[in-house]
Amino acid sequence: MNLSDIIKNRYSVRDYKAAKVEKELLLEILEAGRLAPSAVNFQPWHFIVVQNKEILTRLYNCYDRSWFRSAPVIVVACADHSQSWKRASDGKDSADIDLAIAIDHITLKATELGLGTCWVCNFDVKACSGVLELPGNIEPVAMIPVGYPNNKRPDKKRKPIDEIVHFDRFNP
Secondary structure (H helix, E strand, O other), X not given: OOHHHHHHHOOEOOOXXXXXXXXXXXXXXXXXXXXXXOHHHOOOEEEEEEOOHHXXXXXXXXXXXXXXXXXXXXXXXXXXXXXXXXXXXXXXXXXXXXXXXXXXXXXXXXXXXXXXXOOEOOOOHHHHHHHHOOOOOEEEEEEXXXXXXXXXXXXXXXXXXHHHOOOOOOXX
């Protein structure tokens, strides 16, 4: 699959087969995240791969959706705010942006390998931090279920390009 095909085929999977995800494939998707660019190359991220049934059950409770419980692996993408670059003019922390790029690399690589993923950001951050015993400078930003899709890609609904792209200045 070329990159255009991967982008077109990637979707938010919300139903996973019970099949185990091979460690080699997990390492490949994590390597894609590791290679992502970040502001000043600070790489302010940590990825916690959860496969242990007891810990998975506790994470499932942080985002209580039946489809989420079908995922055999959860990758918790965390931002390290003590290592992220901050813009001098206003202090904007780049950690979320850097992590979003890394997560996108992970989700695209997973698609290439025949795995499904979904970004989950609407979860109980405090409970997740507790489950994973995270220190205060490490924030769980997204939980990414990973597994083999149990369904087919739905049609993607996207706005037309002329509705979202502007040249030289904003033209509503």
